[in-house]
Amino acid sequence: MTELNVAEGELTPVQLDEVVPFNIDALDARGRAVLLGPSLTTILGRHDYPEPVARLLGEMTVLTVLLGTSLKFSGKLIVQTQTDGPVSLLVVDFVSPDAIRAYARFDAERVDAAIEAGNTLPTEMLGKGMLALTIDQGKYMSRYQGMVQLDGSSLEEIARNYFKQSEQIPTEVRLAVGKLITRDDEGNQQLTWRAGGLLAQFLPESEDRVRQRDLHPGDAPEGADLSDQEINDDDAWAEVKALVGTIDDSELIDDNLGVHKLLFRLFHERGVRVFDGHPVVDKCSCSREKVEGLLRSFTTEQREEAVEDGKISINCEFCSTHYEFDPSEIK
Template sequence: MTELNVAEGELTPVRLDEVVPFNIDVLDARGRAVLLGPSLTAILDRHDYPEPVARLLGEMTVLTVLLGTSLKFSGKLIVQTQTDGPVSLLVVDFVTPDSIRAYARYDADAVKAAVATGNTSPTEMLGKGMLALTVDPGKYMSRYQGMVKLDGSSLEEIAHNYFKQSEQIPTKIRLAVGKLITRDNDGNQQTTWRAGGLLAQFLPESEDRARQKDLHPGEAPAETDLSVYEGNDDEAWAEVKALVGTVADSELIDEDLGVHKLLYRLFHERGVRVFEGQSVVDQCSCSRDKVESLLRSFSPEQREESVENGKISITCEFCSTSYEFEPAELE
């Protein structure tokens, strides 16, 4: 990676839709930060989601981008929630090195009722269920999947729980989504979206320093030694967490501030190093050939049931592209 200068006054211009890796060597920490703009706006506008749904999907997209750009191989990261709340499904795919697509499924009436009563927090919108992270390295290697319960917490807290339980890497994440309303020269209202994210991880050379405390067992017998579940963080990691915890939502989505200035503001006293960024784009992986291959895998009876007005029509849930086939094409 190419190291960039982060001295004040010599910062790289603000770039949207670019993930910036960084290291804080003296604190044994590294991470990534991003400010999404046009790519997220395109994803959310495509389906005209209600604002509470759009905000949740925006957070999930930022989280997926931060994780997906860390993959060191050609493959795919899929982050998905399935819950019993008004927003029953969130799914975001990241295909290395830079393609992102996202989709949400929700109960329109339930979301409308929640907006009317002001109950639009992540707890109310998601309800309870599971969050799954699936790493697909391709057809010649096995998939890996980690899961964590959705228990009414925010996506930030759920991500922290995932890393604590599945990855055993001390991790601190901040996510924020903002809706911007402007007017063009003709006075027409325009809506754009910004979503920012910051992920920091503690990766010292000594495994003992990096090891997280085991999860507390809850109600345990009186003779159980609970000391293993207690204790303070490493001082370096405690400092990183404290600094990341000071970041306001407004800073994460501030286009005038940008990622590089934010990292400088947070960590310049510790000598933060930033590296050349990785751009991300709104790009669906669907194609006519893939849809045709899928339809050919169906039985003739199943294809016959799909015929309407003499044609078989398939619409991609992610990008809303429609594909039409004559039944004879698939015989």
């Protein structure tokens, strides 16, 4: 792994679709940052989502990429929401080391009504429900799943709460999504998307500092007063949170700024080390063989019900690839 001490003369060119790990040793913090471009534009462009839906799925994609690239093994991270809002379902898969795919399911009438009323914030699009994070290490390993309630908070706040409750790790997350309208050489409009994110965590090696971040285990009797259990932030972590809090949405999606310059802007006084970036690619895991295997698992009656105009037709919800089978192929 190549290490770079970020200084003004060492800033690298802006890289899109690349997750950059970083350490701030003086503050016992580490994290990852990313600026998605072509991969996200392709994912969102396949489905022609209404803008509020596209922005919400873009946020989920960035969050999943930041989490998925931390996996230390070959496997899959699935981040999924199920809610009562206009956007009832979001699913983003990250397959290590670099493949991402995503889709959204929504009620078109409710989304149109929300747009007309101006109620298009991500929290209003999601509503209330659950967010699940599933880690799949393969067919010979047990799945791990963590759940967190969606209560009208932003995805940023949901991610903070997840790490606080499930991982006992103080975490800060920033997410932003934006669209760019450009013109090609023939004057035709082109829509491209940008989505940026930064995740920072407090991971001290000192035993005293580790003890300071231990949280209440959550087994207190119902109704117990835990006000005196409030744990003050370590000074170093308080500084990290304050610096991350200065990030503007426009900085996270700025092609001219990029991840390296943003990290320098935030942490250069403390010294920030960045490492080799991890590329992210739009890649669906579906195939004709997998779809055929799924159909073979159906009962004869189920396959007969799926026949229309003499064929069985299947569309992948992620990449929109269309598959057709003659019923006689599937026995």
